[in-house]
Amino acid sequence: MAKTDGEVVIKKYANRRLYNTGTSTYVTLEDLAQMVKRGEDFIVQDAKSGEDITHSVLTQIIFEQESKTGNTLLPISFLRQLISYYGDQMQMVVPTFLEHSMKTFADQQAQMREHMTRALGESPLTKNLQMPMQMMEEQVRRNTDMFRQAMQMFSPFTAPASQPGEAKKSADPRDLDELKEQLRSLQNRLDSMGS
Secondary structure (H helix, E strand, O other), rough: OOOOOOOOOEEEEOOOOOEEEOOOOOOOOHHHHHHHOOOOEEEEEOOOOOOOOOHHHHHHHHHHHHHOOOOOOHHHHHHHHHHHHOOOOOOOOOHHHHHHHHHHHHHHHHHHHHHHHHHOOOOOOHHOOHHHHHHHHHHHHHHHHHHHHHHHHOOOOOOOOOOOOOOOOOHHHHHHHEEEHHHHHHHHHHHHHHO
């Protein structure tokens, strides 16, 4: 598919066919996934109503990718946590947090590739990035834990969910100070990674 300047409009018809108005061709969800990977910007509109249905189509692409490859990017615990925020008072905060986290992750990944390439030159290690990605996964785990703690801070009257076999803990004001210190520490680490 030829790349066009600006945002491409994809029309979705009642028969579920997708039409790329930029290239005047019918496309599949796989084609749209490839467009996303290439960084091509597009919106999906219902052909009859003109309604923007980009969100639902992108969600459908994620579902298809998860089903097809067997490699899940969204662990069950994350999906459960995400579902629990629907209708919650924190629902409005979650999208911004996730968007910021993904941007930070992408920036860190690009920086890691650049640092590894500078340090080791072009090699299978720098192309594969298995070891650095494990480091990133650990960082994501830490960020998720901090996010969970931050959400508990905004909901002080709800007890934190206990893990199986773990007794429920009562809220302790020192936890807030500890969380603030962890956030400061994380910000300092992110700042030092950026420079």
